[in-house]
Amino acid sequence: MTAPSFRPSLRLADRTLDLQRPALMGVINANPDSFSDPGHRALATIVDQAAAMVADGATVLDVGGQSGITNVPEVAAAEEAERVVPVVAAIADRWGDVAISVDTYKPPVATAALDAGAHIVNDVSGLRDPALAPLVAERGAGLVVMHTAAPPKTRLQETDLYGDVVAEVRDFLAAKVDEAVATGVAAESIVVDPGPDFTKTPAQTIELLRHLPEVNPAGAPMLLALSRKDFVGALTQRRPRERLAGTLGAIAAVGSGSGVILRVHDVAEARDLLTVLDALEGDDPIDPELRLADELRWAAGRPDGTSVA
Numbered sequence: 001m002t003a004p005s006f007r008p009s010l011r012l013a014d015r016t017l018d019l020q021r022p023a024l025m026g027v028i029n030a031n032p033d034s035f036s037d038p039g040h041r042a043l044a045t046i047v048d049q050a051a052a053m054v055a056d057g058a059t060v061l062d063v064g065g066q067s068g069i070t071n072v073p074e075v076a077a078a079e080e081a082e083r084v085v086p087v088v089a090a091i092a093d094r095w096g097d098v099a100i101s102v103d104t105y106k107p108p109v110a111t112a113a114l115d116a117g118a119h120i121v122n123d124v125s126g127l128r129d130p131a132l133a134p135l136v137a138e139r140g141a142g143l144v145v146m147h148t149a150a151p152p153k154t155r156l157q158e159t160d161l162y163g164d165v166v167a168e169v170r171d172f173l174a175a176k177v178d179e180a181v182a183t184g185v186a187a188e189s190i191v192v193d194p195g196p197d198f199t200k201t202p203a204q205t206i207e208l209l210r211h212l213p214e215v216n217p218a219g220a221p222m223l224l225a226l227s228r229k230d231f232v233g234a235l236t237q238r239r240p241r242e243r244l245a246g247t248l249g250a251i252a253a254v255g256s257g258s259g260v261i262l263r264v265h266d267v268a269e270a271r272d273l274l275t276v277l278d279a280l281e282g283d284d285p286i287d288p289e290l291r292l293a294d295e296l297r298w299a300a301g302r303p304d305g306t307s308v309a
Contacts, residue, residue, distance in 0.1 A: 013140035024060070031083055101118065102114075103124065123144060127180065192223070197231060
């Protein structure tokens with residue numbers, strides 16, 4: 001299976017994001033209800049997490065103030081903004097070359113985040129609020145449009161929900177892109193997201209991932225949020241924090257092409273995967289002087305017990 005490729009750039013208000021190789025989007029949770037980073041965390045702790053992700057190779061950070069867990073109540077826009085704005089502002093102040101995405105479908109939250117320095121609005125509702133796209137257009141920001149068949153916070157897994165999941169997701173995304181463009185959002189600033197797990201059974205998600213070029217015939221950049229997803233858990237029968245190997249398998253299969261943004265919790269591991277894939281599948285010459293440093297050869301010291309220093 002060859003990983004699909006899409007348009008290798010995304011235009012934002014003050015920059016163009018190069019997607020010749022997949023961009024790594026680190027997940028930054030600014031909410032206490034996340035399955036990945038539960039509990040209230042100090043701003044300094046969150047910024048430290050962002051620093052580690054940037055050092056590991058993230059070129060985009062996705063800041064969210066509301067958990068996607070369906071049995072956790074929706075957060076009021078004012079509270080969500082209070083959670084994300086300090087994080088966005090701190091990241092923008094420290095890393096001018098990192099693109100910041102805000103994971104929200106609420107215009108007031110998007111407005112506050114863009115004011116604080118965000119560049120992209122990641123809308124998991126599929127433009128359910130008609131005020132969101134015009135706001136993005138006015139700011140010249142990037143927009144991620146995700147497929148979902150129900151409002152946010154709805155857990156919907158019905159085997160007969162779709163007659164043809166690939167065709168229905170394709171048509172939904174095409175219509176939403178047209179809707180956004182009609183409000184003034186630049187086509188070159190739109191990313192599509194097939195919405196793995198969102199109102200989909202594991203089988204429906206897998207069917208989508210097997211046919212991504214058909215889902216996105218116009219070739220817009222694609223956000224793939226594969227990290228720790230339920231479809232990986234269903235295949236491996238593992239809990240969210242135990243799904244790294246399955247996540248990397250999914251990325252290797254469908255997420256290593258150009259024009260892709262990979263939303264991940266484990267940035268370093270995803271970077272290493274892409275580095276090895278580039279070497280094994282690419283045509284670029286390998287430096288004949290490439291060697292492994294001695295201090296990296298063993299976990300701790302040499303097998304005979306002597307130091308590598």
